[in-house]
């Protein structure tokens with residue numbers, strides 16, 4: 001009886017996975033392979049246009065309600081707010097609260113599952129925030145790790161800008177060993193990179209720039225919401 005019950009539960013879970021997954025296993029394996037080999041991967045049109053509009057709508061509501069806060073640098077013990085280093089405003093997302101954009105959490109979980117399966121990682125949690133870079137702001141070259149808190153393994157940035165034009169600035173500059181690579185923050189584009197291995201910066205933006213930025217973690221996030 002127990003065996004039959006387990007079998008049915010597994011079958012239902014698999015069926016649900018297949019229904020809810022938007023990308024095939026082959027597609028995920030290709031992205032994960034590229035991330036493993038190159039340390040980063042750029043995926044265009046990762047989300048559908050209606051999802052992009054939903055995230056933008058949600059972001060603008062939070063912004064209008066003044067729920068964004070100035071982002072800081074370093075851990076909670078060394079929290080400094082320094083416009084010379086980063087000029088963005090952020091809103092930390094919470095799955096239990098921000099249910100109108102639950103598909104965004106589902107994507108993070110799907111990504112985590114594939115990385116665990118194919119890269120033998122032991123990711124167990126994630127944290128992410130919306131970000132607004134007002135005109136004229138940037139984020140200087142850095143690595144996505146706080147001193148004494150090395151649990152960010154994979155960084156992901158999903159851009160939420162529509163009508164982005166050459167000259168608008170705000171590219172993410174990725175530093176490789178002997179070259180750099182600039183990526184425009186075009187709506188629905190996803191950039192994934194290894195948090196510890198890829199220095200990067202956000203070049204000065206000439207228009208308001210929006211994104212959803214997150215990290216896959218190998219230990220549960222406890223301080224995430226306290227950090228900027």
Ligand SMILES: O=C(O)CCC(=O)C(=O)O
Pocket residue numbers: 131139144157171172200201202211213
């Ligand atoms: O928005 C981006 O392109 C990157 C943001 C970033 O580097 C960060 O928040 O750590």
Ligand SMILES: [Fe+2]
Pocket residue numbers: 142143144200
């Ligand atoms: Fe970063």
